[in-house]
Amino acid sequence: MCLASFDPRINRLAMRIGATVRYALAQYRQPRYPLAGILHIFLFVGFVILSLRSITLVFLGIIEGFTLPGLGGALGNVYMVVKDIAATIVLITCLIAMIRRGVFKPKRYDVPARYGKNHTTEAVFVLLLISGLMVSDALFEGSLVAYQFQSHLETEMVLPMTLKGMAAAVLAPNAASTLQAVHMAAYLSHELIFFFFLCFLPLGKHFHVITSFFNVFFMKLDKGTVKPVKWDVSEEQLDGLESFGVKKLEDFTWKHMLDFYSCADCGRCSDNCPANAVGRPLSPRFISIKCRDALFERYPLWSGAENEKTLMDGVLEDDEIWSCTTCGACEEECPLLIEYIDKIVDLRRGLVDEGRVPQSLQKPFSALEKRGNPYGKMEKKRSEWAKDLGYVKVLGKKASAQTLYFVDSITSFDDRIQEIARATARVLQGAGVDFGILGSAEMDSGHEVRRFGEEMLFLELRNRNTEAILESGVKKIVTADPHAFNALRHDYKGIPEVEHICQVLERKLVSGRLRLKKIEDPHVVYTYHDPCYLGRHNGIYEAPRRVLDAIPGIRRVEMERSKDRSFCCGGGGLMLFYEPIEETRMGKLRVEMAKKAGATVIITACPFCMVNIEDAIKTSGLEGKMKAMDLVELVLQQMDWGALPNSKPTAETHSEAKNGH
């Protein structure tokens, strides 16, 4: 880790301490998996309590009657009782956990053949070690209690249902010499297991017992962002860099290496990874495990560093790295706050630097470089969607506005998605927002360009957009594309405040500037699909739901996977161009989930979700039974123009809105 890249993580201490209390001490994310989570909390609390005892025991072997400072008197007696209970609970937990791992074998722990052999043995072995510690301590103390009892000496308080109590009861009939032998043997076993465990810990997933605390403390605090190419190299100095991104292990930052050592192999990331679910060759869990194995191979315990090789030739595979949609489900789930997106992006930067970019992505990259959009369409056609509306201002020398509607590429050029652009413009107009667009001066936001590792191209797009935005003189920016939203909010600097359209809609509904009429067909059941870059990356879960619920008579259901557990539709931006190796499509699984929830209309708030889900509805043969709609399209359809204060829509707008989609 000393050889790793710089990463500034010793900052914002209050936030970090708060996070550590929440995620490490309070184990906040554990109960997301109820059984495993509760078992883990028992083990964790037990460990904390018993660690004091284990330390005491080591000294007891050297100093007769040793107690830790402060635990000598009454407090010590209380501690001993609590510890006895904790030890009993830990043993029971271990037994349940062993049965769970050994007999029921939850699917998420499976190791696909290509990732090596099963990890169950190690897990059960460690559980046995822990059980051994509990039992030996109980025998050590139980034998003493039995002796004290026999000899009518003063005994400390022993609860009968604890391990210690049971050990004492079982051992009671034995002779003092036997008790003495048991006492010694138990002590030695306890110390042997204890020290073996300490040495064994750092070699595998159980290192997290020690590292997780630090891993959580040094967590990434800013969601939705992507780390710079190098933390200690400014954008202006990037051209001087010899190499870009992560190509070999040492290119990772020290925190990312700590991540590898910390991974507890719990499989929650992969269990939630949409790429893994559709059979793409990506499983976040094995990114960590393969890299940890590579670290041990490169820096063995007993000899010097060896095996210098690049990560992409032998450890990881190209398809694995390109398969990620950066949806963030893995990071949302990881109880230890391990990061994946930044690593994937860094690895992609390395691949881009080597020219190892799939052919399917080279065309859109080149088009973005030349035309500012991945389709290679001409710049002057960027605002063509708005032509028929008549009232959409193209900001520039002649026109200005308070608010900029940032459209972005797919919404500007894709036939179907242009409807979202028109709906957004109509709703903004109806809600009395003074807005305009950048027209041909708008470039792709570059959101996926950055996340696909083409940093220099991203910077160029960002700089051009920033200039155009500042020149337009707007005070606010609104967009209907969560990817553009995230880019403008997190990747851009020094531009006006950005909102997603759902936030504007919510505000306008509350203020009464926007009124919605009753749903006509009572049989339609709506469900809301959280786009990754609106939900997980920006925490906007409630605004779109409140907008939906403001429609009188709406029937809305939640899918099993919603909010921070939403399931990615298949990915946006350049992911639409990438041709992955997969067994099924994410969109198809998502449509299944909507069907299971009883929905007939899936509401999204993202153009890419629309593309993927509409495709999936067709390929799943559900056309006619289910449909996808953007939140803005539904709002437009339900808009009560007559009730709008001080706004007489033109006849044309009115009839268009009525006809809907």
Next chain:
Amino acid sequence: MEILVCIKRVPDTSENEITVNKEGTDIEREDLVYSVNEWDNYAVEEAIRIRDKVGGTVTVVSLGSEETEEVIRREMAMGADKGIHLMDPALEGSDGRGIAVALKAEVKKGGYDLVLTGAQADDGAGQVGGMLAAMLQRPFAALVNHIEVTGADTLRIGREIAGGNQEFSEIRLPCVLSIQTGINEPRYVGIRGIRKVASVEIPIHGISDIAVPAETVGKTGARVKRIDYFTPQLGKGAEILEGSDEEIIDKLIEILKSKGRIK
């Protein structure tokens, strides 16, 4: 192996809408974006791979105006060792033969073992490779989609024939090959790569540098004269379907069904 790859800067067909100008003398060039001809890009990648395997140098050469430099630089960012820019007022308006004459002189000057060209160019007639080989009196193979260095002066080359089958031939060096797309997967060249070679000098060769008489090239040397550009009239039986993609697809299926082509 000393390899020369002949490349051309062309309007990118996937990023432009090509229309004929009013006068019918050319295509509308305003608003066009240019890139390296796709076939040539494959040829450069192949040359780099051969060099990486057997050693030597890869040189890219392109004939054209000042802007041509950008595609030479791009291919150098890809991994070509050297670039040569053929530029001279006398070369303007050259036909395919004129270009081949200039390239021939460049090949002679540099003494290359292997000359690669793209099988054709987006805006060309697919003639330069063959003419160049003939002028050099070297063996030539067209539409090559596989190259293997088998000996000090032999190559095993492949070509796709009808039915998706493959044909293999042996060819002796020095030779000229025209390269088909799909021979490899060209590597990506980003802005960073181009900036890295931004300051590398690219020599400009005029006709005096390669000892080509002015009257053999350019407008004067051209034996093919372009006389007209036009958009063909809609013929009988031809129909352009209109509407959204979906509507077009539906209409197309309907037509195919009604004509009995699909059931």
